Amino acid sequence: MDMLVLEQLSPIQYVSQFCRVNGRRRTLFRHYFTKNDRDRDGSINKRELQSALRDLYAQSINTEQVNAILDLLDIDKSVRAFELDVFIAVAAFSERYLYYCYSLAVQDQSERRMVLEETDFCALRWKLEGCKISDKLRNVLRVL
Numbered sequence: 001m002d003m004l005v006l007e008q009l010s011p012i013q014y015v016s017q018f019c020r021v022n023g024r025r026r027t028l029f030r031h032y033f034t035k036n037d038r039d040r041d042g043s044i045n046k047r048e049l050q051s052a053l054r055d056l057y058a059q060s061i062n063t064e065q066v067n068a069i070l071d072l073l074d075i076d077k078s079v080r081a082f083e084l085d086v087f088i089a090v091a092a093f094s095e096r097y098l099y100y101c102y103s104l105a106v107q108d109q110s111e112r113r114m115v116l117e118e119t120d121f122c123a124l125r126w127k128l129e130g131c132k133i134s135d136k137l138r139n140v141l142r143v144l
């Protein structure tokens, strides 16, 4: 991967382009997107996005966690409409983020490794040292 490309990407662009979501998950994410797209115009607003994420986790994540995910992805507060592709990226990232939070809480290193291997994001294979990526993207990469 070209580091110059990485330097140009916003966090949400990075996640949209480089996270792989299998068909079953994509179907699941689409289900919650559609359920929360009340006016059925193919996009959801921020409140609907929060509601869709909470549905995805059977209400087991709180609004603070949802906001932390949106903040990490540096989603502009002024963005009002989210299309399906963006929601899928946010949902996929949210899974990784929650694994990350969980793994921080897990003391046993072997268990931590198992948790990380369950994810289906591309592994980071490049060194970030000396790379002029934004701090915001760096924070996202730390989670992935």
Ligand SMILES: [Ca+2]
Pocket: 037, 038, 039, 040, 041, 042, 043, 044, 045
């Ligand atoms: Ca809508």
